[in-house]
Amino acid sequence: MFDTLIRGGTIIDGSGAPGQPGDVGVTGDHIAAVGDLSTASAASILQAEGLVVCPGFIDVHTHSDLTPLADPRCASKVRQGVTTELVGHCGISAFPLERGTAQEQAVLENSVMMGHGLIEADWSDCAGYLEAIERARPAFNMATLVSNGTIRSAVIGFDNRPPTTDELKEMRRQVDLAMEQGAFGLSSGLTLYPSSVAQTDELVALCEQVARWDGLYISHVRHIPGWHFKSVEEAIEIGRRSGAAVQVAHLFLGDPRHWGEGNHLIEMIENARREGLDVTFDAYPYLAAGCPVSELTPRWVQDGGTEAMLSRLADPAVVEQAITDMGKGIPRRWDKIVVAYGGPYGDPAWKGKTIAALADDAGVSSEAMLFRLLIQSRDIGKLIVFNRVEEDVQQFVSHPLGMIGSDGIAIAADGPLGKSLVHPRFYGTFPRVLSVYVRERKALTLEQAIRKMSALTAERLGLKNRGLLKEGYAADLVIFNPTQVRDLATFEDPHQYPQGISHVMVNGQWVVKDGELTAARPGQVLRHQAHH
Secondary structure, three states: OEEEEEEEEEEOOOOOOOOEEEEEEEEOOEEEEEEOOOOOOEEEEEEOOOOEEEEOEEEOOEOOOOHHHHOOOOHHHHOOOEEEEEEOOOOOOOOOOOOOOHHHHHHHHHHHOOOOOOOOOOOOOHHHHHHHHHHHOOOOEEEEOEEHHHHHHHHOOOOOOOOOHHHHHHHHHHHHHHHHOOOOEEEEEOOOOOHHHOOHHHHHHHHHHHHHOOOEEEEEOOOOOOOOOHHHHHHHHHHHHHOOEEEEOOOOOOOHHHOOOHHHHHHHHHHHHHOOOOEEEEEOOOOEEEEEHHHHOOHHHHOOHHHHHHHHOOOHHHHHHHHHHHOOOOOOOHHHEEEEEOOOOOOHHHOOOEHHHHHHHHOOOHHHHHHHHHHHHOOOOEEEEEOOOHHHHHHHHHOOOEEEOOOEOOOOOOOOOOOOOOOOHHHHHHHHHHHHHHHHOOOOOHHHHHHHHOHHHHHHHOOOOOOOOOOOOEOOEEEEOOOOOEOOOOOOOOOOOOEOEEEEEEOOEEEEEOOEEOOOOOOOEOOOOOOO
16 A cells, blocks of 8 residues: 555656656655556555656756745746755855855855845854755755855955965865765856855865765856866866866856867866766756856956945946956857846846847947946846857767756746746756757657756765665656657746646655646755765
């Protein structure tokens, strides 16, 4: 007698093995049996003929650090089959916080990544943050990294300088503490201030602590002029010198002069593995990124954090110098850079317009327009930047070493951000892989895609009982129609849930049933089981 019996589906277990017809019995929060359960009974029976039953998707790269505290339904993610998320990426984690300081305010504004303005922090360290998430009872499971940027701002502030010996010692202690309290590793965001200030040696020193706890170093690498390949080399070098396992976050080539050369990045990662280094990557299936306005400016503009940047830019001569320096950087296609969100200080009329169009209207250059947006929005605004080509994206999404990470945020169409022009990856990443790359392009088999979205990620994170549809494992499940599943979210109209995903179970409870959200919020906080 099971609590739930799922009958007659095609079971794709996440291992990469071919799908098999069969039944799944769930008792409590775990999978109790898989196979022919035709004689079994259950409190609740779901007929799954014609549908795929597979492990819940694990989103390895997300920025839902704080949104579950504001809206624990996590609708845009669970509706696409995501049952577990890893947060704390790109040098921005929700801890450590220096309570009552500008550092805390900066972290909370940044971590939400969309100026929710709804979060009051009652924590300072990793343990406190994870307890706050537990109290919020999100619909999905959550795990976190600690970030070098947040540690840096807590210890050094927002100055652009190397740490002193004592400061580096304290930063290493902070990594150690976070790992001991359950963080899965360290992130960096090396085009985002203040994470970007860190030089290679500083990152190696922090990653040595990560390696002691068997954690991961996940890097948003230096996407800066001339670093299109060197940035990945640096990540590999940090792994080589520190002993930490490395993951290159949202692998892409953003410099138009090197589009189509994705195979070079893949070769570098494969060569590192042949050398015995533990290097992998993740990617998302879109031709555009999302970023804060300041990320497109020269690094020196951002020195000292937001307040220092804005006071610097009050001088027109400084803006002129910044525009001149931008001309030496990565070529920007201003007609392919869209304002997604102006933040509380921005002009609502910007939304959905390209920088080029806004510049035309204002009779100024696109570069000058970018700085107007930056100053007026106080850098809380967000841009969508079309900066890659399909050939590279398909290669990264389909490569066996690549996991799927949305780089998105758990929100809801009827929630606080339902009016913002968010990136469609918030709603569509996982079904998009299944529809575009499996069904249409045949770049992956269904079994390969599901493995990348479940077991491969669980293995990478060291999650012992998730990621496979297997007896004894946590009952995190997705049920979808393989001929109908697809993303509906677009860049113009992103707040659309996907089609074809009828049921999603987290820890034995339906969070999506018959295509609709339920009231269940059974998510758990997952803590890294460190082997110190």
